[in-house]
Every structure is written in C-alpha cells, then in structure tokens.
Amino acid sequence: QKEVEQDPGPLSVPEGAIVSLNCTYSNSAFQYFMWYRQYSRKGPELLMYTYSSGNKEDGRFTAQVDKSSKYISLFIRDSQPSDSATYLCAMGPFGNEKLTFGTGTRLTIIP
C-alpha cells in the first residue's frame, strides 16, 4: 500500500464549477501538507501549504486537512480553464528532508 493515495482522474468539470481534489495517507508522522499544480511539460509549482487541521484559504483555493481521518482536500471555486493542470498532493514529517508525493490528479476545466 502506498503511503499517499491520490485518484489519478482524469477529472473534467465545466467552467465555474467547484472542484474537489483529495488525497489519503497512512503515515501518522506526516505533519505538513502541500498542493502543487503542474501544467503540461512544466515543473510543479507550490500552490498551498498547511500544517494544521482545518481550512486554509487563498483566493479561489481552499486547502483542508483532517488529521484524524488522514485525509486532505483542495477545493477550487469558480474554476477557470486556466486551472486545467495536474494537481499533486505532498506531505512529510517536520524536520525530515523527504517529502512524499501523490501520483497526481489530471483536471480539465471545460469552457
């Protein structure tokens, strides 16, 4: 069993819809969580970073962490065609050099 599970999709939604992307994890040592966005043929870019349970909002993006269920989510409101990309979750224990990534969810926003 992988330490981090992420539905690969693909996921297609109409423009303006709310998108929900999720990851589950099994390692209770994971304490900080990130979401990366990766456009085709580009490197991943950091989108959201959080280390506490609950919600963190940044513009149209909300990161949610439930440590008791070992479940994290990324919500995108008012989705735009420019949000079409692969979204990767990543997580790790504090003070550790290694970060564990999900396999990524490919998202397409249909105009």
Next chain:
Amino acid sequence: NAGVTQTPKFQVLKTGQSMTLQCAQDMNHNSMYWYRQDPGMGLRLIYYSASEGTTDKGEVPNGYNVSRLNKREFSLRLESAAPSQTSVYFCATREGPNYGYTFGSGTRLTVV
C-alpha cells in the same frame, strides 16, 4: 531571478551511454533534490543534498550518482544509461525541511 535552471531540456541516449544533468539555483537555498517523474508513479526521490558537501540516497538511487558542487549546483550523473531510466527528471530546492519546493522545468530523457 531564474530560480532553478536545469540543462539540458531534452536528451536522447543510447543504452550504455553516460550523461550528466545539471541543476543550478539562485535562491541561496541549502537543500537540493533530484526527482524522476513517471506516469502512474508520481515523483520519486533519487538523491538529495541537505547542505553543501552532503548527499544522501532517496527512494530510487540505483544507477545514479550525484555531486553537490557548491551551494548553487547539484548534478545528477547516469554512468551507463538503461531504457528503465527513460523519464522526466526534476531538480528542486528549498530553504530547508518543512518548506515548500521550487522546481526546475525538467529534463526529458529518453534511453533507446
């Protein structure tokens, strides 16, 4: 500022050939990393360097070597390329543990 610069962007090798992938960062970060990305496998850590002068193995180090030349540069070497090393390679850097990564734009390597 360029952030993280990887060269080359594309490369085709024959089985058994060697090559070095270069990575340079201008962010003054201590930690540097090499990942490979394959369909369905996600990003897998090959080697990392927590600081200048140190390197450590990641999840998939076999067939690779690294050199942390100075604080800015971290190179990845394939001594005898194999088709299984066909992948997209990403260099990344961060200030230290608990921080987010900044990735380069990647090197697409095909071994035939």
